[in-house]
Amino acid sequence: MRPNRETGSKWRASAELSARATILVALAASTLLTSAAAGWASQPDPLRLCADPTNLPFSSDSPSQPGFYVEIGQALSQQIGRPVTYDWYKSYFGKRTVRVTLLGRQCDAMIGLPLSADFMGPAVIFSKKILTEAYVLVSRPTLTLSGIDDLRGKRVAVQYQTTPQNLLAERDDIEKVTVLTPEEGMAALAQDKADVAFVWGPVAGWLNKTAYEGRFRVQPVEGAGLSWDAAIGFARTSTQLRDQIDAALPQLERRIAELAAKYGLPSDPPVRFGAAPSPIRLAALGSPAQFLRQPAAATPVTRIADTSASDPKAEVVAAGKEIFNGTCAHCHGPDAVQAERRIDLRRLQTRYGEDMRDKYWTTVHEGRPSKGMPAWKEVFTDDQFESIYTFLQTVQSSETAN
Incomplete structure (x- = not known):
């Protein structure tokens, strides 16, 4: 049946209304999207800071006790009008921490680096001093x-x-x-x-x-x-951010002093001492010293000195000992002498028996992040891991496992 003229008119009117509604909806959606895009574009980029999650009094991932450096970062973010975010990474890796986080572009700045051109310069540039x-x-x-x-x-x-x-x-x-x-x-x-x-x-x-x-x-x-002056470090290409931070720091002097007092940082006039015979270089970001643990009691152990000079493994053992004392001793003790049973590597044999080697390789490669043990597979070669293992074999304790 063919539609009459009246029916056709109604159909055309309905189509026109539908088309107009569609256009209005599209315009409204476009307006909303444009407004949202403008809003998003107006949001400043976050200030990304590197920090150690367990390094009080300097830094912590606990909101109730964030640490001196973290609170300085919060004050800086407010001063320059940028929200702050944190990239958490253990600082006991020393300069490797800086290479992975700051120079690896995981963060924009790292608070608390030594203000010295000798510290990873010119790859790292520095703000003005924040404290000594x-x-x-x-x-x-x-x-x-x-x-x-x-x-x-x-x-x-x-x-x-x-x-x-x-x-x-x-x-x-x-x-x-x-x-x-x-x-x-x-x-x-x-x-x-x-x-x-x-x-x-x-x-x-x-x-x-x-x-x-x-x-x-x-x-x-x-x-x-x-003593040394501490500052905020940046990658060398971040001169604009460094200059912005430098401009903000004078306004934060009182706040920084308040935070130093809050976290107990010493403020008395210094006692002057002469130079040490052979000053030791900085070993970590949080301090110039390697923080080791003192063994509470001696446990029977085979020492490196007991190995024969003609032992074909002597060079491997010596190499492993050197790597261990330079990297692992801050947690596990110099020469693996450690009183805390949970991290006493002299008990690997009694704890794991025939599985000692497999446990060692899995742990050093993959780490145990929940226990604070980082993964080292991208730091050392398998030959270096083997030399450390050979060294650890020489210091296994004769005590029986509990």
Whole structure:
């Protein structure tokens, strides 16, 4: 049946209305999309900062206790009008941390690098100084210390493999109590096993504020290898961001001082010391010292010196020992001597038996991130892993596993 004229008119009117509605919907959608795009375009890029998730007093991924550097980053982000995000990465990798995160473009800046052209320059450039960090003398408030001679006749808990240890090495009139961490130095002082602790300052100040409730005097020390200025590091191509940060820092001086006090960073006038015989280079980002742990008791162990000079494995063992002490000792102890059973590598044989080798290879290649053990497969070759394993075989304990 053919449609009459009236029906055709109604159909055309309906089609026109539908077309107009479609156009209006399209225009509305276009307007919304344009507005959203404009809104998105107006959002500033985040300021991406590198930080260690477990490195108080400097940084932590805990919102309730973020750390000195993290809170500086938050203040900077507000000052320059950019939201802040964090790329969490362990700082005990030292310069490798900087290469992977900052120079690998995972973040824009890293707070707390030593302000020195010798530190990875010219690949890394720096902001103005944000503060000075130093070793400290920790003592009871009644003890007055104004120089190294005031340590004569005293028991000094001195941190292993640091410039302070070098400085005191030639002083026979000072009784040295070697400790491997600031925590141990402070404990020796609290337990009356030492009169003074000569340890890394920021950690000592934090411990004095939190664990010891301000019981001790914490005096910074200045001198060659004993203190350095800290700054914010950037990749060398980030000069515009560096200049923007430099312009913002003067407005944050009061806030930075408040945060330093909040986290117990030492602020007393420094004690001047002379140069150490052979200053030790910076070993980590958080401190110029390798933070090792002091073994509580000796366990029967076969030492490297017991191996025969004609042993064909001697060179492999020596190479493995060198790599281990340069990379692994900050957690597992120098020469693998460690009192904490969970990370005592002298117990690998008793713990894993015939599976010792397989367990070792899996762990060093893949790591155990939940336990704080990083993966090393991209750092060392299999030959280097083999030399470390050969070394560890020589230090296995004879004790039985629990």
